[in-house]
Amino acid sequence: MEKVCILGLGCIGLPMASLLAVKGFKVQGVDVNFNIVETINQGYSHINEPELNDLVRSAIKSGNFFASINPSPADIFIIAVPSLITKNHLPDITHVKAATYATAPHLTPGNLVILESTIPVGTTEKIAGWINELRPDLVIPSLVSSVPQIRNKVQIFLAHCPERVLPGRILQELVANDRIIGGIDEPSALKAQEFYEKFVCGGISLTDTRTAELIKLVENSFRDVNIAFANELSLICNKLGINVWEVVELANRHPRVDILQPGPGVGGHCITKDPWYIVDSATDESRLIYTARLINDHMPGYIVNRIQEMAAHLEQPVITCLGLSYKADCVELRESPAIKIVQDLSKSTARQILVVEPHVKALPDELAKYDNIKLVDLTTGMKQADLVVLLVNHHAFTNLDTEMYGKKAVLDTRGIWR
Ligand SMILES: NC(=O)c1ccc[n+]([C@@H]2O[C@H](COP(=O)([O-])OP(=O)(O)OC[C@H]3O[C@@H](n4cnc5c(N)ncnc54)[C@H](O)[C@@H]3O)[C@@H](O)[C@H]2O)c1
Numbered sequence: 001m002e003k004v005c006i007l008g009l010g011c012i013g014l015p016m017a018s019l020l021a022v023k024g025f026k027v028q029g030v031d032v033n034f035n036i037v038e039t040i041n042q043g044y045s046h047i048n049e050p051e052l053n054d055l056v057r058s059a060i061k062s063g064n065f066f067a068s069i070n071p072s073p074a075d076i077f078i079i080a081v082p083s084l085i086t087k088n089h090l091p092d093i094t095h096v097k098a099a100t101y102a103t104a105p106h107l108t109p110g111n112l113v114i115l116e117s118t119i120p121v122g123t124t125e126k127i128a129g130w131i132n133e134l135r136p137d138l139v140i141p142s143l144v145s146s147v148p149q150i151r152n153k154v155q156i157f158l159a160h161c162p163e164r165v166l167p168g169r170i171l172q173e174l175v176a177n178d179r180i181i182g183g184i185d186e187p188s189a190l191k192a193q194e195f196y197e198k199f200v201c202g203g204i205s206l207t208d209t210r211t212a213e214l215i216k217l218v219e220n221s222f223r224d225v226n227i228a229f230a231n232e233l234s235l236i237c238n239k240l241g242i243n244v245w246e247v248v249e250l251a252n253r254h255p256r257v258d259i260l261q262p263g264p265g266v267g268g269h270c271i272t273k274d275p276w277y278i279v280d281s282a283t284d285e286s287r288l289i290y291t292a293r294l295i296n297d298h299m300p301g302y303i304v305n306r307i308q309e310m311a312a313h314l315e316q317p318v319i320t321c322l323g324l325s326y327k328a329d330c331v332e333l334r335e336s337p338a339i340k341i342v343q344d345l346s347k348s349t350a351r352q353i354l355v356v357e358p359h360v361k362a363l364p365d366e367l368a369k370y371d372n373i374k375l376v377d378l379t380t381g382m383k384q385a386d387l388v389v390l391l392v393n394h395h396a397f398t399n400l401d402t403e404m405y406g407k408k409a410v411l412d413t414r415g416i417w418r
Pocket residue numbers: 007008009010011012013030031032033036080081082083095096098099102116117118119162163164165166167269270
């Protein structure tokens with residue numbers, strides 16, 4: 001069976017490594033974080049994702065999977081390390097570059113290198129260039145197609161296959177989702193297709209690397225722009241004294257209108273970052289995508305102002321915030337607008353803030369440092385609250401008995417208690 005080396009054992013890399021191992025591939029997982037490597041080798045997942053712990057345990061037990069700090073030779077290398085943005089919203093692909101540099105010394109003729117990280121347009125070509133510099137003995141097809149004497153000495157294959165999984169459903173979607181494969185040339189795309197066909201049930205479409213890179217960014221920008229439209233409607237309705245939820249519900253009765261639900265902002269690791277890659281690559285042309293980012297980033301501050309306006313009418317109120325994750329029924333806290341709201345609220349008031357988040361056992365570090373924030377259970381939070389702020393539409397909150405909040409001041413940012 002082929003040996004696969006996966007760099008980056010996070011939300012994407014660890015489920016993928018474990019899945020491949022139980023399917024019979026020999027898998028080496030690589031992560032720069034020693035604690036993560038140790039945890040995985042003991043048979044545990046450091047990622048909070050349904051059924052992943054059991055899958056990691058099975059993968060390690062099978063003898064097909066082990067984790068380490070450094071890569072070693074393999075048939076297929078998969079890069080699934082973080083891609084980030086700077087404080088000024090510029091692309092930061094230092095981890096991708098570091099992972100490429102760590103991989104290059106171990107490459108041998110016939111290897112396939114797959115980039116699963118989300119990346120700005122043109123990054124796969126940059127990777128080809130870095131590999132070429134580090135390993136002039138190896139040939140990457142696209143770089144040599146114009147040089148007849150080495151055209152037949154194709155030695156390694158390079159492709160970008162962006163991930164589309166949803167936290168909370170990663171194990172199902174890794175297998176079921178359709179895939180886009182961008183090859184640096186056709187043989188690379190076909191080689192990657194051959195690999196994914198061994199464990200993916202969804203359809204597989206082949207294209208070039210720049211198109212594949214942009215498709216991933218477009219998908220998340222599409223979501224961001226549509227959410228921004230709904231959020232802008234909520235600002236407009238608030239100004240005009242109109243119920244935004246009623247507007248959205250009734251406008252959606254139009255056969256060709258499908259407005260999303262407004263909320264307190266946009267979070268998660270991807271949607272908050274990916275549109276900026278497009279804005280950086282085509283700044284003058286991406287005015288809508290840029291504006292959507294600004295609207296969604298504006299929402300947490302707007303919600304904090306609304307909470308403060310409501311609190312000003314109450315005497316020393318206890319404020320209970322429901323939900324911390326970035327979306328319903330999910331444990332993902334990265335870039336969550338709810339966390340930003342609770343944090344900003346605690347900085348601007350000496351009042352006690354109670355937080356209810358059924359998916360965590362302790363406050364995240366960003367909030368744990370504030371003395372006036374306390375994590376409590378739902379019953380305590382609701383009993384003690386003078387002002388209830390619903391930030392996430394978790395199932396546990398949707399079905400809440402109206403008795404629990406009916407007589408309290410309520411700010412429902414998700415429109416579930418209408
Ligand atoms: N999380 C998602 O739902 C999701 C969905 C689609 C795409 N993506 C993309 O996939 C990529 C990975 O995201 P993630 O959520 O798995 O990140 P993550 O932060 O959960 O995990 C990344 C892991 O990579 C490790 N790492 C960093 N540099 C490394 C290096 N040089 N070598 C080896 N390991 C290294 C980190 O220690 C970490 O454990 C990103 O580009 C992201 O945008 C993520």
